[in-house]
Every structure is written in C-alpha cells, then in structure tokens.
Amino acid sequence: MKKDIILAGVGGQGILSIAATIGTAAVNSNLFLKQAEVHGMSQRGGDVQSHLRLSSKKIFSDLIPQSKADLIISVEPMEALRYLPMLSPDGWVITNINAFDNIANYPDIDKVLDKIKSLPKHIAIDADKIAKDIGSPRSANIVVLGAATPFLDLDYSSLEDALKSIFGNKGNKVIRANLDALKAGKEFAENNLY
Amino acid sequence: MQKLLLLGDEAIAQGAIDVGVSGIYAYPGTPSTEITEYVQKSKEAKEKNIRSEWSANEKTAMESAIGMSYAGKRAMVCMKHVGLNVAADGFINSAITGANGGLVIVAADDPSMHSSQNEQDSRFYGKFAMIPILEPANQQEAYDMVSYGFEYSEKMKIPVLMRITTRLAHSRSGVERKKSIKQNAVNLPENLKQYILLPAIARKQYKVLLNNQEKFIEESENSNFNNYYDNENKKLGIITCGIAYNYLAENFEDQKIPYPVLSIRQYPAPIKQIEKIYDECDEILVLEEGAPVIEELLKGLLNKGKTIKGRLDGTIPRDGELNPKIVADALGIIYDETENIPGIVAGRPPSFCPGCSHIDSYKALNEALRDYSKGRVFADIGCYTLGALEPFNAINSCVDMGASITMAIGASEAGLVPAIAVIGDSTFTHSGMTGLLDAVNNNSSITVLIMDNSTTGMTGGQKSSALGKIEQICIGLGVEKEHLHVLKPLKKYHEENANIIKSELKYNGVSVIIPRRECVQTLNKRMRKKLKVQVTENVLKQI
Numbered sequence: 078m079k080k081d082i083i084l085a086g087v088g089g090q091g092i093l094s095i096a097a098t099i100g101t102a103a104v105n106s107n108l109f110l111k112q113a114e115v116h117g118m119s120q121r122g123g124d125v126q127s128h129l130r131l132s133s134k135k136i137f138s139d140l141i142p143q144s145k146a147d148l149i150i151s152v153e154p155m156e157a158l159r160y161l162p163m164l165s166p167d168g169w170v171i172t173n174i175n176a177f178d179n180i181a182n183y184p185d186i187d188k189v190l191d192k193i194k195s196l197p198k199h200i201a202i203d204a205d206k207i208a209k210d211i212g213s214p215r216s217a218n219i220v221v222l223g224a225a226t227p228f229l230d231l232d233y234s235s236l237e238d239a240l241k242s243i244f245g246n247k248g249n250k251v252i253r254a255n256l257d258a259l260k261a262g263k264e265f266a267e268n269n270l271y
Numbered sequence: 272m273q274k275l276l277l278l279g280d281e282a283i284a285q286g287a288i289d290v291g292v293s294g295i296y297a298y299p300g301t302p303s304t305e306i307t308e309y310v311q312k313s314k315e316a317k318e319k320n321i322r323s324e325w326s327a328n329e330k331t332a333m334e335s336a337i338g339m340s341y342a343g344k345r346a347m348v349c350m351k352h353v354g355l356n357v358a359a360d361g362f363i364n365s366a367i368t369g370a371n372g373g374l375v376i377v378a379a380d381d382p383s384m385h386s387s388q389n390e391q392d393s394r395f396y397g398k399f400a401m402i403p404i405l406e407p408a409n410q411q412e413a414y415d416m417v418s419y420g421f422e423y424s425e426k427m428k429i430p431v432l433m434r435i436t437t438r439l440a441h442s443r444s445g446v447e448r449k450k451s452i453k454q455n456a457v458n459l460p461e462n463l464k465q466y467i468l469l470p471a472i473a474r475k476q477y478k479v480l481l482n483n484q485e486k487f488i489e490e491s492e493n494s495n496f497n498n499y500y501d502n503e504n505k506k507l508g509i510i511t512c513g514i515a516y517n518y519l520a521e522n523f524e525d526q527k528i529p530y531p532v533l534s535i536r537q538y539p540a541p542i543k544q545i546e547k548i549y550d551e552c553d554e555i556l557v558l559e560e561g562a563p564v565i566e567e568l569l570k571g572l573l574n575k576g577k578t579i580k581g582r583l584d585g586t587i588p589r590d591g592e593l594n595p596k597i598v599a600d601a602l603g604i605i606y607d608e609t610e611n612i613p614g615i616v617a618g619r620p621p622s623f624c625p626g627c628s629h630i631d632s633y634k635a636l637n638e639a640l641r642d643y644s645k646g647r648v649f650a651d652i653g654c655y656t657l658g659a660l661e662p663f664n665a666i667n668s669c670v671d672m673g674a675s676i677t678m679a680i681g682a683s684e685a686g687l688v689p690a691i692a693v694i695g696d697s698t699f700t701h702s703g704m705t706g707l708l709d710a711v712n713n714n715s716s717i718t719v720l721i722m723d724n725s726t727t728g729m730t731g732g733q734k735s736s737a738l739g740k741i742e743q744i745c746i747g748l749g750v751e752k753e754h755l756h757v758l759k760p761l762k763k764y765h766e767e768n769a770n771i772i773k774s775e776l777k778y779n780g781v782s783v784i785i786p787r788r789e790c791v792q793t794l795n796k797r798m799r800k801k802l803k804v805q806v807t808e809n810v811l812k813q814i
C-alpha cells in the first residue's frame with residue numbers, strides 16, 4: 078500500500094486537522110508515515126499545503142515527488158488547482174467548491190470550478206453547505222476529508238477512531254459533529270463517483 | 272515501545288528531555304520554534320524541572336546555556352539560522368572555552384526562505400567555530416543525534432552544533448524513544464580559569480581546539496552517521512548531506528542505487544571516505560540542502576581535479592531547497608508530464624488577519640505622513656512587516672531584528688528628517704532597546720512606533736519579553752515622558768491617533784509612540800480557553 082496525498086488550503090482552514098486524522102489512522106494501521114507541514118509565515122492567510130505520505134514500506138523523502146501524488150485534497154477550489162503539477166496522471170482531486178476570497182485578484186469562481194470539472198477524476202463538494210445542513214458549520218474541513226475516504230485505502234473505522242482520539246478532549250458534542258461530517262462527506266463522494 | 276508521531280523539531284525536544292537536559296534556551300524563529308514549545312508543553316519536562324522559558328534573544332539564550340554548561344549540566348540552545356548571527360559572539364567563543372556539561376546548539380535553516388530573509392547555511396558557522404556538526408536525515412535520527420551530541424560534547428569538552436532544515440523540522444514521522452536518563456548534578460570545570468578568555472588563556476584554549484581538529488575528523492570517519500554504500504557503476508560517485516540522501520533514495524524506490532554513495536550527517540567531513548569515493552569514481556555529484564559547502568571544499572579554488580557536479584556548475588539550482596525532482600533531473604531520470612499550474616490561479620501571499628491592530632496603526636501612520644515625501648519608514652521583522660503589502664505600502668525596510676530604530680538614526684543623520692522606525696514589542700526587547708539608547712544619547716530626530724500586540728505574533732504567539740514593560744524601558748533609557756504616547760489602534764480613534772503621530776513627527780528629538788491592542792489570534796485563543804473553563808465550571812456546578 079502506498080498513498081501520496083497533497084492537502085491544500087489557506088492558513089487557518091484546518092488542513093492540519095485533516096492531516097492529523099489521516100496520520101493517526103495510518104499509524105494505528107501500522108503504516109509508515111511522513112507528513113510535511115507548513116508552519117510560520119504562510120499561516121497568516123497565505124496558501125498552505127501538507128505532503129502526506131503513507132506506505133507499507135519505509136518512506137524516504139518528506140516531500141512527494143512532482144507528478145506522483147495519488148490525491149489532492151483541498152478545502153478551497155483555487156488551492157486545489159495550485160498543486161496540479163504534483164498530481165499523477167491518474168490521480169484524483171477532491172475539493173471544496175467554496176472560495177476563500179482574501180485577495181484582491183481572486184479569479185472568477187465559475188472559471189475555477191469549470192477547470193476543476195474538466196479534470197478527468199474529481200469530486201467537487203459543497204462542504205460548507207453540507208456542514209451547515211448537518212448542524213456543524215465548523216466541520217467543513219472534515220466533510221472534505223469524508224469525501225476523500227473512498228480513495229484513501231484506510232479502514233473507515235480507523236478514521237472514525239482517529240477523529241475520536243484527536244477531538245477527545247473537546248467533548249462528545251464536537252466528536253459527534255466531526256463523525257457526522259465525515260460520514261456526510263463520504264456519502265456525497267459515493268453518490269458522485271463517475 | 273510505541274512510536275510517537277513527531278515533527279523533526281519535536282523529536283529533538285523529546286530527545287533532549289530523555290537525555291537529561293536541564294535547560295532549553297531559545298528565542299522563537301521559524302522553523303525552530305516547535306522544539307521549545309514541545310518542551311514547554313511536556314508534562315515530563317515539567318516533572319523533571321527542565322527550564323524552557325523564552326529568552327529575550329538568541330544571544331542571551333546562547334550565553335545562559337554556556338553558563339549552565341559551565342555549572343556542569345546539559346543545556347540546549349535553539350534558534351533559526353539568522354538567530355545564530357545574533358548569538359554568534361557567544362557561539363564562536365564557546366568553542367574556545369569548551370564545554371563542561373554537554374552543550375548542543377540547534378540551528379534551523381530555511382532554504383527557499385519560506386519564512387526568512389535569507390537562506391544562510393549554518394554549517395558555515397560550525398566550520399567557522401571549528402566544532403563538530405550533526406545533520407540528521409530523518410526524525411528518528413534527529414532524536415538519536417541529540418543523545419549522541421551530548422555524549423560527544425561531554426567526551427570532547429566541546430559544544431556541538433546540530434543543523435536542521437525546514438523540511439525535517441516541520442515534517443512528522445514515527446520516532447522510537449530510548450530509556451530516559453537522569454540530569455547531571457552541578458559540577459564545575461576542573462580548571463576554573465577555562466572560561467576566562469583573557470588573551471593568555473585564550474591562546475592556550477585555542478591550541479586545544481586546534482589540536483582537537485584531527486580527533487573530530489576521526490570521530491566523523493568512524494561515525495555511524497556517515498555511511499558509505501559501495502555500488503557497481505563507478506562512472507559517478509554521489510555525496511549527499513543530511514536529508515539530501517532521502518531525495519536520492521526516493522528516486523530509486525525498489526531498485527538499488529547503481530553508483531557509490533557517501534551519505535554525510537556528521538562533520539567535519541569524513542576525509543577517508545571522501546578520498547575513497549573521489550579516487551574510485553570518474554565524476555562526483557554533490558547533493559546538499561543549502562549552500563555548496565562540501566562541493567566548494569572538493570573543488571578548491573582551482574578546480575583542477577575531477578569533474579564535480581552540484582550547485583556550482585548548474586547541475587543543481589544554486590539557490591532554494593532540494594526535492595526529488597531536482598535530484599532526478601541531475602541524474603537524467605524523467606518524470607511523467609503533468610499539468611502546469613492553470614493561468615487563473617492567483618498568488619496568495621500572507622496577509623494581516625482580519626481585525627489585526629497593525630492595520631489601524633498603519634492607517635494612522637500613513638495619514639500622519641501624507642504631507643511628507645515617501646521613503647522614510649524603517650520597519651523591522653514581524654507580522655507588521657506585512658505593512659509592505661498593498662494597500663498599505665507603509666514601510667521601506669526590513670533587514671534584521673532591531674534594525675528599524677538604528678537605520679532611522681543613520682538616515683536622520685544623513686538628513687532624512689523626520690525618520691520613522693516601526694518595531695514590534697518582541698522585536699523591541701530582542702534588539703531594539705540598545706538602538707533606542709543610541710537614539711536618546713544622540714538626540715536623533717526620529718519617531719519610533721512600538722507596535723505592541725502583546726505577543727510574538729509572527730511565530731505563533733509566544734510570550735513576549737516586553738509584556739508590561741515597554742513604557743518603563745523607554746523612560747529608563749531616557750525617552751522624555753512628554754514624547755511617549757500610548758495609543759489604542761482602533762478605527763474610531765483614527766483621527767486622534769494620526770494627529771498624535773503627526774505632532775510627534777515635528778519634534779526634533781526622540782519620540783516613542785506605542786499603539787497597543789492585543790493580537791486577534793491570541794485574543795481568540797484566550798477567549799476559547801476562558802469559554803472552556805466557564806463551561807466546565809458550569810457543568811461542575813450542576814453536579
């Protein structure tokens with residue numbers, strides 16, 4: 078088993094929670110893991126990414142080689158496109174469709190979404206709406222993670238367990254909200270696979 | 272033992288906790304900050320009474336650690352690469368005094384300048400000080416090298432430099448712990464004159480350092496952290512330093528690397544192994560994360576030997592961090608074609624957080640400066656450096672921590688009056704205070720804005736040494752009370768704030784203006800914590 082995943086978003090959007098969830102699930106499934114994160118300056122509203130590498134064999138590089146990523150998981154649509162050079166020719170893009178517009182020259186969102194929809198393998202999900210609908214608007218990032226679960230080659234229950242341990246000290250309500258978010262994302266993806 | 276999932280930084284911190292370190296001394300700086308933060312949050316560290324509070328700057332951190340080492344205990348100093356410039360005086364001289372209790376200095380370099388103003392390579396400093404350098408290739412090795420480094424330091428009575436780079440510092444992987452050992456007891460150096468660097472003593476001590484150089488090389492040649500992999504194809508020999516080996520190995524996944532490889536993670540460079548690979552192979556490729564340190568040594572001034580490929584001949588880009596693709600290109604390995612970044616994707620540089628106090632401070636400053644010619648604002652390093660961006664365009668410099676006040680002094684003396692300095696609260700106590708003393712002593716015509724958001728914002732909100740002390744410091748340094756103002760940077764006070772700045776710009780002497788409002792990030796964190804405490808309290812009441 079080997080999965081190379083680019084996580085993308087904007088500083089403060091919660092991609093490190095996604096990384097921690099997949100990471101914890103992977104380690105508990107006895108896989109090797111490397112996870113390169115962005116700390117520091119870019120966290121101030123800049124673009125951030127994390128290289129997440131899971132494998133049943135020893136992993137060398139902390140960075141995914143260009144054109145070798147199996148998945149791009151993004152909580153922001155333009156950010157998903159930023160990492161296309163990293164994606165393998167048969168890789169998947171799973172992305173939220175809601176723009177995080179904190180710059181003066183954000184492109185026409187329709188053009189961004191058209192580009193995403195032109196990719197052969199993609200899941201474009203309205204994670205903000207789904208998160209709101211299930212009553213946990215702050216879990217949009219976990220909805221996106223949910224939509225990626227069919228592609229991760231990890232037991233779904235191992236991801237649930239990871240959420241429970243990561244949000245363990247925040248109380249049952251927060252855990253429930255995140256588990257619901259994960260499930261809603263997964264269901265969306267399963268209904269929109271083509 | 273179960274593996275811990277740790278950042279490279281955290282692996283170093285855990286290593287320090289387990290190897291009986293008594294003190295961590297540091298000033299925050301990306302990508303080194305998480306070492307100290309991990310120790311600060313560690314229950315174990317608390318139980319073991321390991322001191323880890325932030326120092327005012329890297330120099331004070333370095334010197335405190337030298338003091339702890341003098342007293343016989345193990346001390347670690349952590350900083351980003353440019354921090355070593357600030358600590359350099361103590362650092363270089365600590366090689367002459369030598370160490371008593373183990374002394375390990377961690378410098379975290381930032382090739383590609385993700386969060387820095389340059390990409391200097393700290394290995395130069397290690398070589399400059401003539402001390403051993405360790406450069407881990409992965410998180411486990413980062414953990415293991417801390418214990419090795421402290422043993423080395425005590426065995427050879429020498430400070431040891433550990434050099435890491437951003438990718439290792441900020442990448443997480445499984446780390447296995449070893450048994451934890453006890454701290455040293457207080458134990459002074461045998462020779463109580465060892466640390467008195469009067470010329471007569473320093474000359475002797477320096478000879479000791481010089482005489483040890485050969486032993487350091489021997490240690491490197493026999494070290495488990497320098498590995499020679501002999502392979503068939505001698506057309507090329509590859510020397511890798513630190514994490515560069517990973518990028519090489521990545522390109523050969525399941526196959527054997529066909530060429531001989533020397534993987535270096537301990538310096539001074541292991542001469543025997545370098546000689547072997549050089550003699551046996553037709554050409555050498557050097558892969559280093561950072562500057563061409565080994566490459567330059569191999570080439571020498573005249574470059575009359577075999578072909579050496581690397582950053583100097585363009586085989587590898589001269590600047591920036593390495594990655595698997597760069598190494599693949601150097602070896603002629605071809606990757607799949609992929610899509611380029613689509614043209615519609617816009618850059619997303621860092622920006623002020625919504626509600627940040629610096630926004631209101633810069634609006635007031637810009638307003639106050641409206642009638643003056645442009646180009647007179649000397650800023651410093653921190654979140655407030657983002658005032659350089661649109662729509663503010665509010666500052667004209669950012670050179671090194673503390674340089675705002677001192678550059679304003681020089682510019683004002685050149686005739687640029689008024690000159691304005693903009694400096695953050697943490698930066699002010701890091702290295703702005705001495706500059707302000709100069710300004711007062713010179714009676715310079717400068718206006719200093721100390722942007723007090725009551726935290727070290729840029730690096731993630733560490734406690735600022737300046738907290739609650741700024742006015743007293745300024746008055747103590749001789750700033751006149753009438754020219755010291757505290758403002759509340761809020762939209763509703765915009766006019767008032769701009770007017771105060773404007774009137775101080777006209778004063779022919781030193782004015783200090785302190786726009787003070789807490790960082791929105793730390794405020795949010797505090798509120799969330801408070802909320803949680805309240806919720807728990809309410810729950811408890813109900814029980």
Ligand SMILES: Cc1ncc(C[n+]2csc(CCOP(=O)(O)OP(=O)(O)O)c2C)c(N)n1
Nearest residue numbers: 300652653654655695696697698727728729
């Ligand atoms: C010598 C040196 N040490 C550390 C750093 C890292 N660094 C950059 S900005 C900064 C914090 C500045 O805090 P403050 O002055 O309070 O400004 P704020 O970010 O809160 O606005 C630090 C620690 C650096 N660039 N140079």
